[in-house]
Amino acid sequence: MCIDHRVTCKCGTYTASFNFREEIMPVEVINRLYCPQCSSDISCNADSMISDNGWIIDFDMDVARFAGYKLSGVPITPEYLFDQGYCTWRGVYPMDHIDSVREREELVKLSKIDPKKYIEEIRQWGTVRMERLAREGWRKANAGQ
Numbered sequence: 168m169c170i171d172h173r174v175t176c177k178c179g180t181y182t183a184s185f186n187f188r189e190e191i192m193p194v195e196v197i198n199r200l201y202c203p204q205c206s207s208d209i210s211c212n213a214d215s216m217i218s219d220n221g222w223i224i225d226f227d228m229d230v231a232r233f234a235g236y237k238l239s240g241v242p243i244t245p246e247y248l249f250d251q252g253y254c255t256w257r258g259v260y261p262m263d264h265i266d267s268v269r270e271r272e273e274l275v276k277l278s279k280i281d282p283k284k285y286i287e288e289i290r291q292w293g294t295v296r297m298e299r300l301a302r303e304g305w306r307k308a309n310a311g312q
C-alpha cells in the first residue's frame with residue numbers, strides 16, 4: 168500500500184512525490200527537501216541526509232527512529248529509509264510521475280501515425296528509459312547493478 172505525498176523543496180521551485188512503504192514513516196520524517204538549485208547552498212550530512220543526483224532529502228532522524236521501532240534490529244539510516252522504500256521517490260526520481268505520463272502520451276501520439284513503430288517503441292520504452300536514468304546517475308535506477 169502506497170500513499171502519494173508531495174513535498175516542495177526549500178526554494179519552492181520543485182515538488183517531488185514520495186512513497187512511504189507500509190506507511191511506517193510519517194511524512195514528518197522529511198525535515199527538508201532540496202532540489203539541485205537549493206542544495207548547492209548546503210553540504211550533505213550523511214547522518215541525516217541522502218543525496219540523489221543533486222537532490223538532497225534531509226530526514227528528521229528522531230522521527231525516523233521513533234516511527235521505526237517496528238523495524239527492530241536494523242539501524243535506521245538515511246540510506247535504509249530511502250533504499251528500502253520507507254521514504255523514497257514515488258518513481259525512480261523526483262519528477263518521474265510527471266515525465267513518464269508525458270512520455271507515454273508522446274508514444275500514444277506515435278501509435279496513430281505509425282502503429283508498427285509504436286509497438287517497437289513501447290516495448291523498448293521501459294528498458295531504454297531505465298538505462299538512461301541509470302546513466303544520469305539516479306540512485307534507484309542504479310540499485311542492484
Ligand SMILES: [Zn+2]
Nearest residue numbers: 176178202205
Ligand atoms: Zn529548490
